[in-house]
Amino acid sequence: KAGVTQTPRYLIKTRGQQVTLSCSPISGHRSVSWYQQTPGQGLQFLFEYFSETQRNKGNFPGRFSGRQFSNSRSEMNVSTLELGDSALYLCASSLESIYEQYFGPGTRLTVT
């Protein structure tokens, strides 16, 4: 069974731009979560989607948003990029509950 895939793997954007990241969960998994990983803050939870609805949300500003499609694929959008948004963005999927998650390789976003 294929694992969680994320595209693109690397991205360079300029401050003020917006970006969209994509995540395809493991086949059959309906829950998709997003995390931000930085050297200073470590891994932080952004939000979780289940059945096309945001089910849980972390403590990030409204510039960070997401959505989930009927095939469980998810996208994350960051608007008005700031230098501090440079990070590894990880997607994780799970069957139903958020409890047992499997992570993708991440998208490395660099904001200049």
Add this chain to the structure above:
Amino acid sequence: AQSVSQHNHHVILSEAASLELGCNYSYGGTVNLFWYVQYPGQHLQLLLKYFSGDPLVKGIKGFEAEFIKSKFSFNLRKPSVQWSDTAEYFCAVIRRGGGADGLTFGKGTHLIIQP
């Protein structure tokens, strides 16, 4: 909100040494506990998990962890490490009954095994 503390940020051991990585969490309610590992150049992988029952859980590659509720701890152990265990190890916790905060991770422990 819950938090997770990993005691050591960097650990260096020789092959065949025993390993114990500390993890403490702060949350008064019921939680599920996890250890994830990130090998160089690879993505996060689930090492082991505790949901309920026997507080001593066994994971992949000979790792085990013990949940001590009274100490809010979930320490990771391995009797004899190998060079291939060199990786970043993350302890994580999630509240049971909602998971509104998602997984809360510790800052990680960078383990280096010297041959």
